[in-house]
Amino acid sequence: MAPSISTFRRAICTRVNASRFLASPSPFRNFSSSTEDSTPFTVDIAVPFKGHKIEPPPQVVETSAKELMTFFKDMSRMRRMEIASDQLYKSKLIRGFCHLYDGQEAVCIGMEAALTREDNIITAYRDHCTYLGRGGTLPEVFSELMGRKDGCTLGKGGSMHFYKKENGFYGGHGIVGAQIPLGVGLAFAQKYEKMKAATFLLYGDGAANQGQLFEALNMAALWDLPAVYVCENNHYGMGTAEWRAAKCPEYYKRGDYVPGLKVDGMDALAVKQAVRFAKEHALSKGPIMLEMDTYRYHGHSMSDPGSTYRTRDEISGVRQERDPIERIRKLILFKEIATVSDLKNIEKEVKKEVEDAVAKAKESSPPDASELFSNVYVKGYGSQVFGCDRKHSTATLS
Amino acid sequence: MTFNFAMQAIDHIINSAAKTNYMSAGQISVPIVFRGPNGAAAGVAAQHSQCFAAWYGSCPGLKVLSPYSAEDARGLLKAAIRDPDPVVFLENEILYGEAFPVSAEVLDPSFVLPIGKAKIEREGTDVTVTAFSKMVGYALKAAEILEKEGINVEVINLRSIRPLDRATINQSVRKTNRLVTVEEGWPQHGIGAEICTSVVEESFDYLDAPVERITGADVPMPYAANLERMAVPQIEDIVRAVKRACSRSARGK
Numbered sequence: 001m002a003p004s005i006s007t008f009r010r011a012i013c014t015r016v017n018a019s020r021f022l023a024s025p026s027p028f029r030n031f032s033s034s035t036e037d038s039t040p041f042t043v044d045i046a047v048p049f050k051g052h053k054i055e056p057p058p059q060v061v062e063t064s065a066k067e068l069m070t071f072f073k074d075m076s077r078m079r080r081m082e083i084a085s086d087q088l089y090k091s092k093l094i095r096g097f098c099h100l101y102d103g104q105e106a107v108c109i110g111m112e113a114a115l116t117r118e119d120n121i122i123t124a125y126r127d128h129c130t131y132l133g134r135g136g137t138l139p140e141v142f143s144e145l146m147g148r149k150d151g152c153t154l155g156k157g158g159s160m161h162f163y164k165k166e167n168g169f170y171g172g173h174g175i176v177g178a179q180i181p182l183g184v185g186l187a188f189a190q191k192y193e194k195m196k197a198a199t200f201l202l203y204g205d206g207a208a209n210q211g212q213l214f215e216a217l218n219m220a221a222l223w224d225l226p227a228v229y230v231c232e233n234n235h236y237g238m239g240t241a242e243w244r245a246a247k248c249p250e251y252y253k254r255g256d257y258v259p260g261l262k263v264d265g266m267d268a269l270a271v272k273q274a275v276r277f278a279k280e281h282a283l284s285k286g287p288i289m290l291e292m293d294t295y296r297y298h299g300h301s302m303s304d305p306g307s308t309y310r311t312r313d314e315i316s317g318v319r320q321e322r323d324p325i326e327r328i329r330k331l332i333l334f335k336e337i338a339t340v341s342d343l344k345n346i347e348k349e350v351k352k353e354v355e356d357a358v359a360k361a362k363e364s365s366p367p368d369a370s371e372l373f374s375n376v377y378v379k380g381y382g383s384q385v386f387g388c389d390r391k392h393s394t395a396t397l398s
Numbered sequence: 399m400t401f402n403f404a405m406q407a408i409d410h411i412i413n414s415a416a417k418t419n420y421m422s423a424g425q426i427s428v429p430i431v432f433r434g435p436n437g438a439a440a441g442v443a444a445q446h447s448q449c450f451a452a453w454y455g456s457c458p459g460l461k462v463l464s465p466y467s468a469e470d471a472r473g474l475l476k477a478a479i480r481d482p483d484p485v486v487f488l489e490n491e492i493l494y495g496e497a498f499p500v501s502a503e504v505l506d507p508s509f510v511l512p513i514g515k516a517k518i519e520r521e522g523t524d525v526t527v528t529a530f531s532k533m534v535g536y537a538l539k540a541a542e543i544l545e546k547e548g549i550n551v552e553v554i555n556l557r558s559i560r561p562l563d564r565a566t567i568n569q570s571v572r573k574t575n576r577l578v579t580v581e582e583g584w585p586q587h588g589i590g591a592e593i594c595t596s597v598v599e600e601s602f603d604y605l606d607a608p609v610e611r612i613t614g615a616d617v618p619m620p621y622a623a624n625l626e627r628m629a630v631p632q633i634e635d636i637v638r639a640v641k642r643a644c645s646r647s648a649r650g651k
Contacts, residue, residue, distance in 0.1 A: 095440060095441030095621075095623065096439070096440065096441030096442040096443060096446075096621065097441075097442055097443075097446070147441075147621050147622035147623050147624075147625075148622070149622075154622075155620075155621060155622035155625070156620040156621055156622060156625065157443060157444070157621055158441065158442075158443040158621030158622075159443075159621075160443060160445070161443060161444065161445075161621070173445070174402075174443070174444075174445035174446055175402065175403060175405075175406065175445055176403070177406075178406075212406075366622050366623065366624040366625075367620075367622050367624070367625055369624070369625070369628065371620070371622075371625060372615060372617060372620060372625050372628050372629060373617060376616075376617055376618070385615075385616045385617065386585055386613075386615065386616045387615045387616075387628060387629075388612055388613060388614065388615055388628070388629070388630065388631045388632065388635045389612055389631075389635040389638055389639055390585065390611065390613075391610075391639075391642065392635070392638060393615075393628070
């Protein structure tokens, strides 16, 4: 029997008691730390991990003042970027599709804290922040969104098709679920090449019921591939709530014979802990499935107000109780790493960074007309390629 | 969703739907309609902009329809649902927002259009332009522009990609002696290619000029607005091709 809607909503908005932070025993003095201080201290992870066929990692994670400040700044930058993208879309400078990630920042920030650029990340279309996490820059993002030549894919890809192969970011995919078997393929290559690295393939609760996920998972498990399945469960596949879409919405268990872990995806430190744990598992034993319990404040895309299938109370409830940036802010203040005005200054800095990047991107020109015919092939063998009127517009592919 | 996502299920459209009546020697028929938006919208980039008319149109066992006007949408969809064979119904997202005048006959609950029959949207004498879906609107606008320059265009709205109304197309070309095909999809092995061959096979002696094709560009759909504009047919492309088709005088004159 399906759980009631109110139980479901209450589960999403579960309050995290900030006093849990007090429980961490630390041999180090935890006040007046400089923001650059890398001295490690431990923090409790408030929401317990849940394991499926595996013993979860410890509920305490190591971090530092420097790391927390980096988390705060990077997540604030991502948040600002998505808000700016919302405005650009409404001003019609961004066209087509635009799927925003605000609310989910802790997932990609926590992942990057535990991974290297040798590890691969592949995701679906909600990729702006994932791209930034993999070393992309704000001007590259905004230029791409506005279809300009300084965009990360020369303006030819658009919002859903960001890539940065040199940093292990393989896109950026529009067809739901298609990135999953591609990710397993990337893991296969890593094992084949004897690299000490793993592939983290991200998908949503909507894609979690796709057949290709399970086909690829079977292969990953049979061949012990270093593939980590990461379900970013924001509880809604477009407008369909998870309890209406899945018989078993406990996505970390869906791997069946593959172990899984449920993680509070709004807690960057929990994500970091889980991802480090998962990478170790993937490199030594094979695939593992992570479920990040997260939330998106925007609708599915800019064409979706996001309030016809969930209440405004639910959205504001999550913002109040579980916002990932507020979480880190509270921890930084509690540990007296920085002051309220320090953090406000960082937010101002980041706002300016974003505004400057938008301005710079607006000045970038559209791609040259010749780019219409570039990159169709790596090797064109001198074949002819045609425009709409083949006698008016044609080129030779080298 | 759009036909782009149907690619994940295309095995079933072809192998479970299209071929079943034949493989089972008529024991099992598949009276199903697959409908959805096809082709490019605006700014949706490579994976969301493909036109599937040619792929589905080449498959025996399938019927493929593509409406342009409201009248087409109503009459053809009803015909598709009543039809006992699998029908692929290719709509267009941009056309959803366009209004068309309809007669009382069209609004009648029993209104239905025949499958396999094209419509002469605009009668003309100098050149035949074939199109389907959104391109019919573009062809009609091109015809208005060309009328002012003394070229009288006949626009055929295909309505039915498979079965293709070869009779209407050939009859028109035998009257006008010139042909321009228009489609949004990729050129190689496209709808225009089949129409051109049909006319060459059946009405060769009536052609006074080579057949012209206007198609989508032979590239994955780019996102940037300026590149996208070059990747989808524009009205000026149709005008240019018609002028080329009309630039030769009739043979033997």
